[in-house]
Amino acid sequence: MDLLKVDYDKCIKCGICVEACPSCILSMGELGPECNFDRGCMSCGHCVAICPTAAMDNKYVPLEEQLPLPMPVLDAETAYxxxxxxxxxxxxxxxxxxxxxxxxxxxxxxxxxxxxxxxxxxxxxxxxxxxxxxxxxxxxxxxxxxxxxxxxxxxxxxxxxxxxxxxxxxxxxxxxxxxxxxxxxxxxxxxxxxxxxxxxxxxxxxxxxxxxxxxxxxxxxxxxxxxxxxxxxxxxxxxxxxxxxxxxxYPKYKFQRLVERQHLKVEFK
Ligand SMILES: Cc1cc2nc3c(=O)[nH]c(=O)nc-3n(C[C@H](O)[C@H](O)[C@H](O)COP(=O)(O)O)c2cc1C
Structure with a gap:
């Protein structure tokens, strides 16, 4: 398999994969995404992970091995x-x-x-x-x-x-x-x-x-x-x-309370 395999029947040419590629090695061709420089792929799998129609496959990140999202996640308060x-x-x-x-x-x-x-x-x-x-x-x-x-x-x-x-x-x-x-x-x-x-x-x-x-x-x-x-x-x-x-x-003791940190210092410009 070349680096990428695109299922053109599924591809809707939305361009999200092109936008998502951190190495900037994809561009949108007539039929769908094309890879311009095979060797720049860092195998992060973002192109496979983000494709809304599962049209993108990557030699290093095979589509069939990836799990579908969303999975249950923590709500904001629990995560905090x-x-x-x-x-x-x-x-x-x-x-x-x-x-x-x-x-x-x-x-x-x-x-x-x-x-x-x-x-x-x-x-x-x-x-x-x-x-x-x-x-x-x-x-x-x-x-x-x-x-x-x-x-x-x-x-x-x-x-x-x-x-x-x-x-x-x-x-x-x-x-x-x-x-x-x-x-x-x-x-x-x-x-x-x-x-x-x-x-x-x-x-x-x-x-x-x-x-x-x-x-x-x-x-x-x-x-x-x-x-x-x-x-x-x-x-x-x-x-x-x-x-x-x-x-x-293995901890010898359990913490009994949360302690405060320094206040947030941030500037928005
Ligand atoms: C880069 C780094 C090095 C640290 N080295 C030590 C260490 O050598 N010994 C130690 O007891 N704690 C070490 N700590 C833990 C810090 O002291 C601790 O994160 C900090 O006091 C805040 O407490 P907390 O982690 O319980 O929130 C280290 C933390 C960081 C991030």
Missing amino acids: NFLRMRRSVRMFKPQPPTESDVRKLLEVCRYAPTAGNSQGMYYIVISDKEKIRAIAEATAQWMEQEIAEGSSNSRYFTNVLRAYRERGQDIIARNAPMLIFALARRLNTTGVSNAEQSWAYAELYAPTIGLGTTIAGFIQTCGIAGYKPLLDLVEVPAKQKIVGALMVG
Whole structure:
């Protein structure tokens, strides 16, 4: 099959697919949409998803594999409260999440947006207690190195290290029973942003399957900095880079109320 297959009996030449294509590789021909540059398709499937008459098929996003819409959705108030209720969970039960729960969590991350529909996020899941402790320790050592080199984060890192070293509090990995690392082939802002989007999905979905999460900011920054002892502990495969880290576990406690945020600051011009 060429990139696109248009059922001209069904096509009403409305042009929505042409308008929707983010790569701008479609135009309207005499019979229906035509593809001008086969190689620019990012296989996002918008052309297939938006066609009102199911006339459009795409080699990368076969029409027969897609689900019809609309599906039931949350009403605005439920969605607002659901989004508002997400909180970082830092106190976990000791047992690590089951593989089945972790798979559910990461499965949903596949639907997070990625730059240019690049997708391709790769995850490493660590639940070995000793390894997690060693990862926190490696991160602490990286922070000490950063402080010695006069990093702009020195003051912040010093406070973190005070809790970690002097008071023995695991402020770095929060005694989480599991760490999930997100890896990508390229370490650039795109890879890191893709991981952030992935975590947003994971963090929102987690409570619906009984999990709690918090972004492991120190560990992921250390990983993004390419600190070798951390990369070795995580056993990062060749050609992969750490772009994110997430703590995961079953929450030890339940939140009892919603807290307020800063007021919305916005300008309309
Ligand atoms: C990029 C990023 C890094 C973070 N790193 C950490 C971290 O290392 N440790 C931690 O306990 N929380 C971390 N957090 C969680 C924030 O502290 C938390 O989102 C914020 O305090 C708001 O609380 P909430 O998530 O419960 O609404 C991080 C959050 C983000 C977005």
